[in-house]
Amino acid sequence: MLHIHHLTKEYAPKQGLYDINLTIEMPSCTILTGACGSGKSLLLRLIGNLERPNSGTIHYAQKQSVNNIAFMMQETHMQLLGSSVLEELNLFSILAGKSPEEVDYRTQRAIELFQLHAILKQHPLSLSGGQKRQVLLAGLSTQDASLFLLDEPFANLDDSSIRQVRQSIEILLSAGKTILIATHEIEKILTLSTHLIILKHGRLCYQTTCSSLTEAKKVPWSQYNLRDPFLPSWQW
């Protein structure tokens, strides 16, 4: 479990995050949503230790530390450093200090799991948005992380790319990983999710389970300036 107590990050006079209390069960797949500027990305950065809070604490579960957390930024290209997909995958284990044999083993396992054989020689930056995220999640999966923080993984993707990202998330969930997804595109991930958290003006204002979708249908979406994910898209 991940326990967050009274987490506050001030950006006065701008809005930050205020007194967030939250428990993330592990394994689980949690949607973190809210209108633009509500604090979704900031909360992910605090959990991923990319920023320090002004006050409050984050307790990671036993055997879990901030080193076991994988972070996928919205700007995927900033995390892709290799000159080919194969090199990209290798880099994750090389930078983690693994032996050449271990690097090869981990990379091959990720290639199999995420079915990346056909694109191994391609430059990561030449890939589609969905493939870039697929490669990044495959690479991150080689790092023994148990918690994955994904910032807007569906931003600017077409339908086929959305399917690729969903498949990658399904692979991680099947491997028992915990995933926290900051997104306002709830409908694209709702059926894979177990929990839902809504932020408004930097405060946690709603949380529910959503594995059966029954609870998610009760959410007063418009109250949080969110589109109802159960409405057909033409009504948005």
Ligand SMILES: Nc1ncnc2c1ncn2[C@@H]1O[C@H](COP(=O)(O)OP(=O)(O)OP(=O)(O)O)[C@@H](O)[C@H]1O
């Ligand atoms: N580095 C920073 N410097 C100053 N203020 C910041 C910084 N990071 C976040 N904030 C403040 O925190 C608020 C929440 O930002 P955040 O990016 O987390 O929102 P969000 O919910 O992810 O929005 P979006 O959906 O538009 O990405 C911002 O409105 C801003 O006021």
